[in-house]
Amino acid sequence: MASTMLRSRILSIASRTNKPNRRFFCSNKESTISSQSITSDQSAAAGEAPAQAVGGSENKAWNFFMYGIAGALTGATAFAGYASYAYSLDEVEEKTKALRESVNYTAGNDASNVEKYQGLLYSTAMTVPAKAVELYLDMRRLLEEHVKGFTEPASEKLLPDLHPAEQHVFTLVLDLNETIIYSDWKRDRGWRTFKRPGVDDFLQHVGRFYEIVVYSDQLSMYVDPVVERLDTNHFIRYRLSRSATKYQDGKHYRDLSKLNRDPGKILYVSGHAFENSLQPENSVPIKAFKTDEMGEVPLDTALLDLIPFLEYVARNSPSDIRKVLASYERKDVGKEFLERSKDYQRRMQEQRQQGRIWHR
Template identity: 40%
Template sequence: MYGRIATRSFRFPGTPTLLRTTLSSPYTNSRTYAKHNRHKRSIDYRSPTLSPPVSQQTPNPTPKTPGGTPAAAAGAFTASRGSSNVNADSEGREEAALTSGSDSRLNSDPSSRGPEPAKEPIDQSEPRATSHPDYSQLQDEFQTSPSSDANTTPQSTSPSAIDPAQAAKQEQNQPLPDLTKGIPSTLDAELAEASAGSKSSSLDVREDSAEATPGGGRGRELPKTAYISSADRKQERLANYMYAFLFGSVIVGCIYLGRNWENENEEKKHPNAPSGWGFGLFYNRANARMTDTKDYFTEPTFPKLLPNVEPAMERPYTLVLSLEDLLVHSEWTREHGWRTAKRPGVDYFLRYLSQYYELVIFTSLPSMTGDPIIRKLDPYRIVMWPLFREATRYQGGEYIKDLSHLNRNLSKVILLDTSAAHAKQQPENAIILPKWKGDRQDKELVSLIPFLEYAATMGFEDTRSVLKSFEGKHIPTEYARRESIAREKFQQQLAEERAKRPKRSGAGLLGSTLGLGGSLGAGTEPSFSQGFEQGKTLMDQVRERGQKQYEMLEKEIKENGHKWLEEMAAEEKKFQEEAMKNMKGGGILGTFGGMFGGGDGSK
């Protein structure tokens, strides 16, 4: 807001009234009023005194303002209205002075209204509103250049005072900061310059932007930290604290894991990492403890999966069978959900070979899933030991059946499976069969019985050598071919011996013909010789005895099978009752019962 123009009238004796206008300071007499934005009428601008006649005025024209308006008119235009010593007659004269020889364009600013309007000649015949012939000399404020360009010429070469067109051109040439990561912050740069004692000023008077100081240019390259907000800085500090905490935890954990063994059993279990002080010993003990922790989740549940067997009940050979896609096949349909089918001949397979082998079902299914299937498949417990996923080794994303944890001699263990990955640890003990997909005419499983019977009855010291001789061949077909060749040779030798009264045993002839070796042992019954005289080979006689044994087992199941099931159900129920009784007597339930007045408080 501009300062108000105050007018005062001074009357001196013997002199005419002199109008003296003073421009008050905007710092002392400044006032701001809320006024309506309306055009002021000429009657609102009142002259303080009457103008003298034209004859008494000075012949020099009244100086004009830069906009072309007479100085007297401008002074009268900006004079204060409502003066107490102005009469009605002076109001009329001032209105005549303002309306004569003047135009409304004289009040407009030439710097904002375009080109300067044409100057009109002043009519000297009409009275003027000047109050004194030397008015322009008394008012130094109005002694300005008549040209409007003089007021707009920049007095400084700083960016704030140069021509807008030139400033825009300079800004286009200067590179702008990268705003893709947000509005950059210049606080860090300003603080850095202040700390470094920079003497650069924000107003650089040099025209060449390349010579400007680093603190005065708009298009200078800012550091990456200028684009980071305070929230991001807090997150970075928090992350650094977390990293430091984790690093410290790792160091402390390594020191704790590398401590000395707590007892002698642990030290004996890890002979390569004895107790003592030293970086190498610390590392070995920490590595041993971490390996034990990992093995807890990846190794079998127990180091010995099968218990020790009494010699009287021990069978010389162990047959490990897979469950899924070997003995049964499970599938899911929208109509029936999950259904499990039993492979053709699986009952005969299990019951017949149970007289030669210790049967073990080893599945990669969890116990909660596999146990109900085994109960349905083998209700009379022909299979001695079931093993589930908890007994497998997890390695490389696969479940491996490690036979070394069976607590059995591996030279007399045979594994039947449908996945080679399950037998990765002992492939020489495994027979890999194709998966059964539910074919009702399948006979692949039953066709293996003659070979498995032969491997168990011939008394081999190492069954792995027998499997090695059939490597890469279809075992049922190859065994049938070898057995037929052995039978033909046996018949020829039998005919020759009958003519010459042979002294050689038929068992030795069969073993040498098959090329597998072995013998019947010292407990050979004389009935075998009678079978040889009848033209029966050793395997024929073994198969006849095995078939009779199977028939006896089937007869026993038909007569007493339901009794066996009832006895097993009663034993299982009794076991559950005893477990609940132990829990109530001394377990968690007994403890809570005694606390709240239930059960036997003396226990």
């Protein structure tokens, strides 16, 4: 019994003495865990920091690479645009000839190995810019050929060869709108086309002496039906429409040099002769034909006034009509010719009256 009580006291004393130690170990364990967690967090943060630094450097390198490509493309585009604006295709080919030939550079047989290696590096380095220039030239050549189909006349010879028996015949080129006809559009009635007074007699008379050609900047779908109704007797041999004009500075010009005729035997009659022809020296200006505000055709004799001059040219056949037209100094040729004829006849009459000229 005594031993049992002694044993219980010893256990109680031991338990009291061990409680502080248990609390001590528990606190140490908690502090150890806390310190371990802090240490692990710090080590993780230290590990993430280099990873973030590496990722940031990679992003900077990639952004630098992309900006470099964008800058190179922008610079190349700007240079190509400037070259297209400032230089013709032949000039660009001439200026880049050395660059394009640098790809084929090779050192001589007597060159050293170092020089041969340097030549190989040089030709390799010049491959990319040379190929870029070749691509630019091919694209520009293709684009200019495509644009040329819209800006240049459809053919270098717009008219067939003149018959050998008609080599002496002059070619009379007539503009269509505001020259021999006038087209007007109004909302209440649509399109109406008016013939110029005297156009039928004009065509019938000069058609005996001239090769007559209508040259318009309108589409053929407009020109053909109008000429068919206008010229029922077929005095007009050929019709040239917009596809035969030269498009330049936003306007369609008549290019008389493409007619396949002697330039010294071409007369271009138009109400806007000097504005829409590339050869003003061949131009015969007349008053532009239009209807009045009420849509009525005014009295007009411009075509009929031109007949005496055209008949004079056809009968006398000057070697170069351009010199004859230059003497009129861009005046109304029909009226000026009539005035000169009257003056000439008056002077001849005066000389006859004075006995200077004998006549039967």
